[in-house]
Amino acid sequence: SSAILDLTLDAVEKFPFTPTFYYYKGLAFFEKGEHQLCIDALLKGKEFIIDNDLLLSDFYAIIGNSYHELSNHQLSDNAYDLAIKYNPENTHVLNNYSYYLSLRSEKLTFAKTMITKCLELTEKSPNPSFLDTYAWILYKLEEYEQAKVEIEKAIAIQANNPVLLDHYGDILYKLGLLSDAKSEWKKAHEIDIENVEIKKKLMINE
Numbered sequence: 001s002s003a004i005l006d007l008t009l010d011a012v013e014k015f016p017f018t019p020t021f022y023y024y025k026g027l028a029f030f031e032k033g034e035h036q037l038c039i040d041a042l043l044k045g046k047e048f049i050i051d052n053d054l055l056l057s058d059f060y061a062i063i064g065n066s067y068h069e070l071s072n073h074q075l076s077d078n079a080y081d082l083a084i085k086y087n088p089e090n091t092h093v094l095n096n097y098s099y100y101l102s103l104r105s106e107k108l109t110f111a112k113t114m115i116t117k118c119l120e121l122t123e124k125s126p127n128p129s130f131l132d133t134y135a136w137i138l139y140k141l142e143e144y145e146q147a148k149v150e151i152e153k154a155i156a157i158q159a160n161n162p163v164l165l166d167h168y169g170d171i172l173y174k175l176g177l178l179s180d181a182k183s184e185w186k187k188a189h190e191i192d193i194e195n196v197e198i199k200k201k202l203m204i205n206e
Contacts, residue, residue, distance in 0.1 A: 019048045019055060026062055035066040042066075057087030064093065068100055076100070084114075091130070094118035099133040102140050111137050128158040136167055144174045162192035169201070178205060 022045020029038035046059045064079035080097040083090055095118050098111035115134045122130060131154035138147035151168045158164060169184035182205055189198045 019045045019052075019059075021045070022048070023055070023059060023062075026059070026066075030062060030066060033069075035069045038066045039063055053086040057083045057085075057090050057093070059083075060086065061090060061093045061096075065096065068096070073100075073104065088117075089121055091118050091121050091127075094121075095127075095130045095133050098137060102133065102137045105140055108137060108141050112141065126153065126157060128154040128161065128164065131157070132164050132167060135171065139167070139171055139174070142174075144171055147171045148175065160191060162188040162195065162198070165191070166195070166198055173201075173205075181205070 022041050026038045026042040026045065029035070029041060042059045042063050046056060049056050049059070060079045060083035064076045064083060067073075067076035067079055077097070080093055083093040084097070087093075094114045098114040098118070101107050101111040112134075115130065115137055118130050119126075119134060131150050135147045135151035135154065138144070138150060148168075148171050151164060151171055154164050155161075155168060165184050165188035169181040169188065172178075172184060173181035182202065185198055185201050185205075189195065189202060192198065
């Protein structure tokens with residue numbers, strides 16, 4: 001919100017060498033969709049980080065997210081690479097980076113390695129979004145049986161997520177289970193009525 005942004009701008013002015021305030025400033029810009037301003041704040045603030053690799057990793061994570069939102073994949077990937085270098089166990093980066101690679105159908109084996117590590121790190125409290133990423137990478141690798149196993153784990157945790165249901169439909173479709181696929185797409189459509197892609201699939205397969 002703009003109140004938080006005002007606070008952080010004020011804090012950065014008063015404490016210009018405190019990286020945490022730049023972090024919150026960057027986050028506030030990110031939330032407002034001001035991605036270039038977010039990146040600028042974090043690139044400046046990271047210069048004041050001393051001996052704190054975890055914080056540095058978090059800075060690069062958000063820089064990566066912002067570059068992704070600006071569709072600058074090369075700079076986004078570079079930032080994620082640095083985020084992982086400074087904290088190889090940054091689960092959100094391992095997930096986001098691998099998911100965005102899967103959407104682009106790029107470096108899928110590398111993406112699979114990252115998400116597998118992410119799932120190992122979160123084994124005790126499974127995250128449906130991370131499981132979905134794994135399922136989608138397997139889908140892109142044409143490992144449909146295993147993709148089905150993983151997406152079903154995600155849906156067992158979070159049943160009414162249209163993205164999960166849509167992905168489930170796509171996986172079932174590839175396994176030749178058309179009526180099951182349609183039933184999942186219908187569920188996804190009921191939750192996310194505006195989604196044009198899901199509408200298309202239902203129309204084509206009527």
